[in-house]
Amino acid sequence: MKAATHTEVYRPFRGELKTFPLRALTLAWSGVRIGFRKKLPALLLFVIPAIATIVTCFLVQITFEAQNPDITQGTIPQAKILGALLQEQLGKVEIQVLALLRQIKAFVVLAMGWYGSGLIAEDRRLRANLLYFARPLTRWTYFLGKLGTVCFWGFCAVGIPILMVSSVASFASPNWSFLLERWPVIVKMEAYAMMWVLLHGLLVLAISSVCERRNQALAGLFGFYILTSIGSTAMSRIFDGSAWRLVSIPENFERISESMFGFSSGTRPWSLEASLWALGIIVFVCVAILQVQTRKMESGR
Amino acid sequence: MTQEPIVRMRGLVKHFGDVQALRGIDMDLPRGPVGLLGPNGAGKTTLIGLLLGLVEPTEGEASIAGLVPKSRADRIAIRKRVGYMPESDCLLPGMTGVELVSTLGKLTGLSREDAMTRAHEVLDYVELEEARYRPLDGYSTGMKQRLKLAQALVHDPELLLLDEPTNGLDPKGRRHMLSLVEDLGRNQGKNILLCSHLLPDVEKTCDHVVVVVKGRVALQGSIAELTAADEARVHVEVEERQDEFEIALRAAGMSPEKAPTKGLIVTVPDADDADAICEVAASSGFHLRGIDPVRSTLEQVFLKAVDGADVSATGSRPMLASEEAAITSP
Structure with missing residues (x-):
């Protein structure tokens, strides 16, 4: 049947709605x-x-090339010295990965902030929450x-670079030893x-x-990050107490990495539990903020 | 057989702190297109929120198609059966029309293939042809409104909640939107609850109307019944010498008034007294061109309903036909 008032026809939906779609x-x-x-x-x-x-x-x-028996057990003394030097300087793969993370962390936070800051703020500004919550969508799903x-x-x-470095290490290691023996x-x-991504994701969304x-959310994220990092360092120096550094997210992650990968820089004298508690409190606050805000959004405010 | 009402509300009360948004709403919305009218702050949006289960009532309960939005499972079930077109813009920039509609379809529970098929079908229906592939940032107000209607329709809901669908539209866009709403309600058999400030929009597209004032239902019923002929008033037209006919009617004990356009409106004590007008005309030698009972307009019905309510500012009540005509006339 053709509608009389305009040119297109309304077609009823004959299918069925899924019971548990991955919303x-x-x-x-x-x-x-x-x-x-x-x-x-x-x-x-x-x-x-x-x-x-x-x-x-x-x-x-x-x-891994420096560990090659041709170099380590070879007859050229210069190559032996160079190989040993490289091994000493470069250290284990995980140390190199952690160094990589330190180098790129500002860009990762920037990328997550850039793409994530508007996710809730813009929904609310444009009132897109009305479109989402008028559907069978729970706050949790949102x-x-x-x-x-x-x-x-x-x-x-972060994750892809680690996978790439791990892949190279696996290929370069003799007989896939890195993958087979050091997979943990x-x-x-x-x-x-x-863990790093999840915490920063929660932080980005809570601020958003x-x-x-x-733009406010982006500024807020960097404000928070800089304030806690610089502020904690400044306070620890002023009051001569390392406990202030627990306020800084990067410091806590450094402490966790020291425990996870079994090395110590000796510059973070607090316990692993203290770092976990500090990060846990940030996660709790972020989730609480998100809970309150999404509740408001669901009720159309 | 009488059909089960699509929406049923009993003793619905909603407080926001000290503000009483709804003060005991009792209503049964029949199936088909229904208009929801009321001044700003009357509680229309709260009512929609309650129906969608977005807001919990302080007292009472509302049900849609027999489902009460009390538990989370019920709210989910209700939202699958309802399509909501919000008043505000609410469209995310960066997406295209077809992406938005299909994504919202998938969020409602459509499979990927169904969501895409339905998105194209409903976008065809609202006549967003090639524009569906354009980013939403470049959409005009009319296109945005039609897109919002399309997303409400994507899962073919049982009930459509349309909040000010003609908001911000030019006369052409408004006509188009009204034709779509009218088609959905009258030809496609959709149950529609249309919230509008524009009484002519409701009159054109709906069969029933509910007037909410200060959180209470002031009036509800079918438009045909509410605007039924007021038999105590008749509209009379004579071929010529209208002024003299007016004097003759006064002499016969009647009280005629000049009609806004042409002819006279005569208030008679009883419908049968219309014969007396004919007698006056015959005895005085006037040729009657027409004599019709006067029907109330929805505007009059609405004003009667809100009579007594404190509607001081013009902007705080729905726009009347005369005001609306002044805006929409080219």
Whole structure:
């Protein structure tokens, strides 16, 4: 039947709605697709981490080359000395990965902030929450969807480089020994990276949820990050107490990495539990803020 | 057989702190297109929020198609059966029209293939042809409104909640939107709850109307019944010498008034007294061109309903036909 008032016909839907669709995944992927449209920021934000990753891959390759029996047990004394020097300087793969993370962390936070700051702030400003919550979507699903989007960009900036370095290490190691014998290190590195991404994702979303606009949220994120990092260092120096450094997110992650990968710089005298508590409190506050804000959004405010 | 009402509300009360948004709403919304009218702050948006389960009532309960949005499972089930077109812009920039509609379809529970098919079908229906592939940033107000209607329709809901669908539209866009709403309600058999400030929009597209004033239902019923002929008033037209006919009617004990356009409005004590007008005309030698009972307009019905309510500012009540005509006339 053709509608009398206009040219197109309304077709009723004959299918069925799914009982348990992966709504959070749909929401996360729609956010990622919007992000992919912004090509220039992607180029600017990911080019430095990409270069740093490639350099690290070369260093890992050289490390394993230096362990080659032809060099270590060879007859050329200069090669032996060079090989030993390289091994001493470059150290283990995980040390190189942690060094890589230190180099790129500012860009990772920038990338996550750039793509994640507007996720809730813009929804609220444009009142897109009305479209989402008028559907069979719970606050939890909405939260997971948004977290999925921001973590995707974090994973691209941190998780992929770690996978690349691990792959190079596996290929370069004799008889795949890195993959076969030291695979727990790969798992630990990825777990460490994911913990890093998850906490920053929550932080980005919590700040986004209390801001009116994306730019405010971005500024808020960097304000928070700089204030806690610089502030904690300054306070620890003024009051001569290392406890102040627990306020800094990077310091706590450094402490966790020391415990996870079994080395100590000796500059962080507090316990692992203290760092976990400090980060746990940040996670708790972020989740609480998100809970309150998404509740408001659900009720149309 | 009487059909079960699509929406049923019993003793619905909602307080926001000290503000009483709803003060005991009792209503049964029949199936088909229903208009929801009321001044700003009357509680229309709160009512929609309650129906979607976004806001919890302080007292009472509302049900949609027999489902009460009390538990989370019920709210989810209700939202699958309802399509909501919000008043505000609410469209995310960076997406294209077809992406937005299909994504929202998938969020409702459509499979990927169904969501894409439905997105194209409903975008065809609202006549967003090639524009569907353009980013939403470049959409005009009319296109945005039609896109919002499309997203509300994507899962083919049982009930459509349309909040000010003609908001910000030019006369052409408004006509188009109204034709879509009218088609959905009258030809496609959709249940529609249309919130509008524009009484002519409701009159054109709806069969029933509910007037909410200060959180209470002031009036509800079918438009045909509410605007039924007021038999105590008749509109009379004579071929010529209208002024003299007016004097003759006064002499016969009647009280005629000049009609806004042409002819006279005569208030008679009883409908049967219309014969008396004919007698006056015959005895005085006037040729009657027409004599019709006067029907109330929705505007009059609305004003009667809000009579007594404190509607001081013009902007705080729905726009009347005369005001709306002044805006929309080219």
